Amino acid sequence: MQFKDVYVDQSLKDKLLGLVHSGRIAHAQFFLAQPGSHALALAIALGQYLCCENPTDNDSCGECPSCRQYAGLAHPDLHLYFPNCITENVKKEPESSKLINEFRDFAINKNFFVNTNSWVNILKGENKQPSINIRDCSNILYHNSMRAFQNRYKVYILWAADKLYRDAAPKLLKTLEEPEDKSIFILISEEPDKILNTILSRTQLLKIPKLQDSEVADLLLKEFPTMNGDDAADIAIIADGDYIKAHQIATDDEDEAALVEQFGLFFGSACAMANRRSLAEINYPAVSEAIAAIVAQGREQQKQFLVFSLGMLRNILLNNTGNRGVAKVTRGEQTVLDNFAGKLQLKQISQIYELCNKAVYHIMRNGNASLVFTDLFFQIAKVAA
Numbered sequence: 443m444q445f446k447d448v449y450v451d452q453s454l455k456d457k458l459l460g461l462v463h464s465g466r467i468a469h470a471q472f473f474l475a476q477p478g479s480h481a482l483a484l485a486i487a488l489g490q491y492l493c494c495e496n497p498t499d500n501d502s503c504g505e506c507p508s509c510r511q512y513a514g515l516a517h518p519d520l521h522l523y524f525p526n527c528i529t530e531n532v533k534k535e536p537e538s539s540k541l542i543n544e545f546r547d548f549a550i551n552k553n554f555f556v557n558t559n560s561w562v563n564i565l566k567g568e569n570k571q572p573s574i575n576i577r578d579c580s581n582i583l584y585h586n587s588m589r590a591f592q593n594r595y596k597v598y599i600l601w602a603a604d605k606l607y608r609d610a611a612p613k614l615l616k617t618l619e620e621p622e623d624k625s626i627f628i629l630i631s632e633e634p635d636k637i638l639n640t641i642l643s644r645t646q647l648l649k650i651p652k653l654q655d656s657e658v659a660d661l662l663l664k665e666f667p668t669m670n671g672d673d674a675a676d677i678a679i680i681a682d683g684d685y686i687k688a689h690q691i692a693t694d695d696e697d698e699a700a701l702v703e704q705f706g707l708f709f710g711s712a713c714a715m716a717n718r719r720s721l722a723e724i725n726y727p728a729v730s731e732a733i734a735a736i737v738a739q740g741r742e743q744q745k746q747f748l749v750f751s752l753g754m755l756r757n758i759l760l761n762n763t764g765n766r767g768v769a770k771v772t773r774g775e776q777t778v779l780d781n782f783a784g785k786l787q788l789k790q791i792s793q794i795y796e797l798c799n800k801a802v803y804h805i806m807r808n809g810n811a812s813l814v815f816t817d818l819f820f821q822i823a824k825v826a827a
């Protein structure tokens with residue numbers, strides 16, 4: 443990844459280059475990323491620049507052996523860490539290095555427009571929340587104690603650093619404060635409030651803003667050459683600077699479609715049940731199927747469903763209060779939203795919103811998923827009546 447291919451403002455690239463040239467680049471960087479921004483690409487481009495054998499003043503060469511290794515994310519001095527967990531292929535003691543091939547494919551296929559949700563969907567982890575765990579931290583310390591393979595920079599990227607396991611994080615404090623010479627740590631996160639302050643205070647902050655609408659449209663046209671310019675511009679407006687969202691809209695993304703369908707089934711069944719007068723009228727198989735489908739997923743996906751539902755409830759509110767144009771939604775979402783037209787009052791929506799928030803709380807604290815979602819279902823049915 444060269445700087446020229448990174449979709450962030452030129453001023454950010456210039457700032458990093460200036461720090462490199464003046465020898466003032468901090469050993470620990472924190473990239474605070476807006477959703478759907480190109481933060482990971484920027485981190486890789488910086489690493490590639492530091493290791494390039496023939497760099498110009500403002501970019502790596504893209505051709506030397508080091509740059510080629512970087513292009514495949516396979517440079518021996520590039521160390522990638524990301525949330526991981528037990529998966530179908532990694533049955534025990536998960537750590538980033540065991541899932542590195544999956545992560546490389548994921549990042550490269552998505553042109554480095556990546557977020558935790560899409561990664562979690564690839565991991566298909568079981569009932570554990572993915573994290574950058576204690577084994578990862580031990581590996582960082584180990585590599586940090588070794589010499590670089592190629593006598594240039596060792597680059598450590600901690601992607602989704604908010605998933606750094608709390609009890610493991612303190613292991614890194616000393617390393618972040620006094621890394622070995624020519625080591626650079628780049629932490630990337632969209633949720634800095636979930637990172638220990640003791641970690642953040644040891645890093646240099648760089649804010650990565652969302653993309654401009656024109657950049658989003660530009661990227662869409664590059665990726666989908668048959669799309670017409672007006673459609674690209676429309677999608678860019680809905681996506682609001684988040685290229686991952688723009689891509690989902692453009693492709694009728696499967697993950698997104700699955701969430702929309704699940705929302706329709708779960709909330710639709712709950713609302714339908716609210717209007718039944720006798721037990722005999724309830725289609726119980728459909729109800730239990732709606733709940734079972736969610737419970738069968740991993741915890742992180744259950745949270746994803748609830749967070750998505752919170753967004754949909756906001757959209758129902760906007761739709762039902764005559765502000766349909768304000769809701770930025772995909773076509774699939776709008777179809778489901780139409781089913782709720784006029785069915786829920788403001789007070790009901792806000793109560794259901796609160797119930798979903800509580801469910802997020804319980805799921806993230808390892809509450810029994812079957813109980814949490816069954817309870818949520820019946821509570822919604824009660825509120826919607």
Ligand SMILES: [Zn+2]
Pocket residue numbers: 493494495496497502503504505506507508509
């Ligand atoms: Zn090079």
